Amino acid sequence: MKGRAKEVGIDLEFAIPTSLPLALADPERIAHVFDNLIRNALNHTASGGRIRVSAKQGANGDLEFLVADSGEGIPAEHLGRVFEKFYRVPGSRHRGGVGLGLAITREIVSGHGGQIKVKSYPRRGHRVHLYIAGRD
Numbered sequence: 282m283k284g285r286a287k288e289v290g291i292d293l294e295f296a297i298p299t300s301l302p303l304a305l306a307d308p309e310r311i312a313h314v315f316d317n318l319i320r321n322a323l324n325h326t327a328s329g330g331r332i333r334v335s336a337k338q339g340a341n342g343d344l345e346f347l348v349a350d351s352g353e354g355i356p357a358e359h360l361g362r363v364f365e366k367f368y369r370v371p372g373s374r375h376r377g378g379v380g381l382g383l384a385i386t387r388e389i390v391s392g393h394g395g396q397i398k399v400k401s402y403p404r405r406g407h408r409v410h411l412y413i414a415g416r417d
Contacts, residue, residue, distance in 0.1 A: 290328035326352035355401035
């Protein structure tokens with residue numbers, strides 16, 4: 282993804298501490314989650330923008346991940362529907378896909394007993410928060 286980001290002029294930054302505990306997760310499925318979230322951020326962030334992927338251990342031991350971008354954001358009236366199958370935000374600058382990526386992402390995260398939430402800041406980007414159980 283770093284290569285694609287560089288090609289389109291987007292700064293893709295990772296801030297993942299090496300001291301995090303392991304997650305109780307299928308690595309391939311979780312990799313699919315991050316692949317989808319980062320691709321989505323790349324598709325909705327203009328050249329010159331920024332995407333940051335970060336992680337930390339929460340107070341309850343869960344792992345908290347954040348994928349944040351400086352893109353177009355999601356209009357408030359569409360936030361409640363972005364995880365629905367086949368839903369695409371009308372008027373979005375990105376025309377690819379069929380609206381399954383975020384629905385699949387939510388299913389994978391839910392299947393791991395985790396949660397996924399999105400917050401949007403129109404014309405300033407959006408943030409996707411993931412919470413997955415850590416392993417002691």
